[in-house]
Amino acid sequence: MKVLVLHQGAIGDFILAIPAIWTAYLALKPEELHLVGHPSSTEVLKGVFWVKKIWDVNLYPFSTLWFKPIKDLDFKMALVFSKASEWQNALKGSGVKEIWMLPPFPKERIPLFHHHLKNLKSYGISLKTEYMGLFFKEEEKEEALKFLEKKGIRGPFFAVHPGAGSPKKIWPPERMANLSNWLYDRFECFPLVIKGPADQRACDEFLKYINVPHLLIENLPLRKLGALLKFASFFLGNDSGIAHLAAFSGCQTFVLFGPTDPVVFMPYGPYVRCIKKGEEIDEIKEEDLKETLQNYLSK
Incomplete structure (x- = not known):
């Protein structure tokens, strides 16, 4: 059939x-x-x-x-x-x-x-399945590791995505950059900055304020990006397709929500933390995220 x-x-x-x-x-x-x-x-x-x-x-x-x-x-x-x-x-x-x-x-x-x-x-299928991931082949994972080595990333790194499909879903990029600077200075965690086709404005704003070493990844094919995310210490970003990719890849994912409902649109994956403070995404404060990330990284 x-x-x-x-x-x-x-x-x-x-x-x-x-x-x-x-x-x-x-x-x-x-x-x-x-x-x-x-x-x-x-x-x-x-x-x-x-x-x-x-x-x-x-x-x-x-x-x-x-x-x-x-x-x-x-x-x-x-x-x-x-x-x-x-x-x-x-x-x-x-x-x-x-x-x-x-x-x-x-x-x-x-x-x-x-x-x-x-x-x-409702069609008679009630088979229970566990988290399956994106079915990465060994060569895809090896290619991701070679890419990181070629770019000189050998220590812990985190992935940060400043953009989203809608402006209402974008946490102020300046705050995202400030948080990335703090993560590098406080925990020596290297920022891998993800930029997609719809992220020009948010990414440009973010790059004005990041003042620590970082690597900008632009328009990488989704499976290659997913394989990289699999090796990240964690992902930090807005409610977007990239956040869903990170979670499904098995990466610890911290995703920021504004007007959308995290109960309905929470990413699928084994390690997901949804953060929402109100209907406006800028109601989330830097200090809120610092506390959340410090608790995670101090384990």
């Missing part, structure tokens, strides 16, 4: 669906599992052993699925992380016999990854 999984969410939302996708794979035991989504999100599973192929939802044939069936679509089953009846009807017209529609967001206040697993239960 060939199974198609469609998810067109952003990085963080897609990562929070991976536990459900993996659980479905284990339960259904398909001969092949194919993913359809945005490459900027689905690349986190590029090359993993259980995903046969990844398709770009923006390109033919799947870009046409909103308004017409796809001829000769060779899948018996589809898992669709959407409520869109257009996709359901087009898949039926494409010859897909069994279609599971999985609403992307919960109506109740529960973690998003739990919501996806709960949706699977």
